[in-house]
Amino acid sequence: MCGIIGYVGTRDVVPVIIGGLRKLEYRGYDSAGIAVVDDSGVEIVRAEGKLTNLEAKLNDKPLSGSFGMGHTRWATHGKPNENNAHPHRDCNGKVVVIHNGIIENFLPLKQDLQAKGHEFKTETDTEVVAHLIEEKMKDGTDFTEAVRKTLKELEGHYALVMIDGSAPGTIIAAKSGPPLVVGLGENENIIASDVAPLLAYTRNIIYLEDGEYVIANQQQVQVFDGNDRPVDRAPKRITWDAVMAEKEGYRHYMLKEIHEQPRAVRDTFTGRMFEESGEVFFNDLQLTAEEWAKIKKVHVIACGTSWHAGLVGKFLLEDAARIPIEVDYGSEYRYRNPIVDESTLVIGVTQSGETADTIAGMQEAKAKGAKLITICNVIGAAATRMADGVIYTNAGPEIGVASTKAFTTQLTAFFLLSLYIRQLRGENRDDIRYAMHEMRVIPHKIEDILKKQEKHIEALAHKYYKANDFLFLGRGVHYPIALEGALKLKEISYIHAEGYPAGEMKHGPIALIDENLPVVSVATHTPVYDKVVSNLQEVKARDGKLIVICDEHDEAMKKFADDVIEIPWTIEPLQPILTVVPMQLLAYYVALRRGCDVDQPRNLAKSVTVE
Ligand code: AGP
16 A cells, blocks of 8 residues: 655655655555655655665755655556656646545546646556646646546545645645545644654644545645535544554554455455446456457465465356366465466465465466466565466555455455456346445445444453364355464464364264354355254254354344354355454454464464475
């Protein structure tokens, strides 16, 4: 996710901006830039790679001023290079913009502006905003009014900071999705993506809400709503220390990342599904209907949580493609002499893009002539460099070793890929549109679970944290979720936990059932719901403790289970994105109750780069 900072005040703006961007480095980025307004106008310096590269350039070309902005870019549109690094500007170089998020309608806007003579210098969606403001100022409209009009034309979600180099001293920032906060200082004001960069200057923070924008100068900050009405927003007094600020007040990165999932899932589908046409569009993956017709089977290669995502992907892709989908552990794949040729599509699923076992499997498949794509969360990682196509998950950097938002965004990527395949196979666009609509409301449903169930799940964790073993059960598309729930629990709480297909329990694991064994199961309304209920009756008959994740208002289940966790309804292919969230929270709160190191569990690494 990009990092944003804007400053207007009396200090030398360069160290303020560079220092602020450093506080935002944890968000992950691949290039950086700074704009400073001085007497001669706007000076911009940008650099590919890390902030040290930008600082080196600033040593060669020092800038000075007390008004400006800076940005660290996590590329979504356009390669991660200097030319695409923010800030971006208009034709005259006066209107300067930095941006986090995705302008979904940038292509038609760009085409219209080009037809009006605007020359674009980058591949980014962001640049459109600068030229749009410029276009609106042509008839004498002032900068502020031009920004107001521009914001009304943008679709998608964005955090924007904009300045007019010919009218220094005023910063305008707008929020529609990604976070934006404003620090109120003494004779200075500072705008950023989150609190961390502000604490060096002030603890009085205004949080912008979606649809709002702020006009700030050295003395004053005024918030406006989407109808340009002033909003009276009292600042909050932040008491966090700097480390807590990077976790945005959450106790652990893992909990922060669980709560980031609505945004992460939204960022993964935004700009890729278009309900009007019923089309899915991938920036970095092009498969024609003819190329797809030549694919006779699919192999998915992954490890750990990503392998569980692959198992869910199998259900989604087999239903869409009606060809065999095999899912392999990376560590097994290359040693089983897999049957691969140019009619095989191989998908490497990897958050880090550096997992040795997965990379090795992908290399094997490529060597055998497969078409190779990857679902990956890190721009430019090894897996993305060797693949013919990439579906990036836009989860932002995942710091907690236990993977959470990477998993739900991998499921989102598989869902989009399944719709893409349906589109290539000429399926009914109305069905695809319906599925897109359900995808679009999933972030709200995750928020619903987090809001309504987190405290209840924390209480369940306190009830069951002393257990020595857990069993997780699921059927069909929820069998991988049972596996994932078991992995989450075991890797951060060190409690032994197993995941099983619910129907398989009677073939062995049922011997484990007694009054000391918590059994966590998914029993949402799918075609196998009644079968799952039968399996759970077998658990109850042997005094097992039943914790069931079920649909809201499943009154029969509430009476039957020892504890239930209710989740909103959605279509079956999307249910795993919702049913995994209670599993993540349960693991987190059990581990917390047991005093474990949640973010860095013993023996584990975030990216396993050795075989
Ligand atoms: C997940 O919680 C684990 N940390 C681990 O299983 C992880 O999913 C696995 O190592 C694969 O990592 P990758 O997605 O970066 O390839």
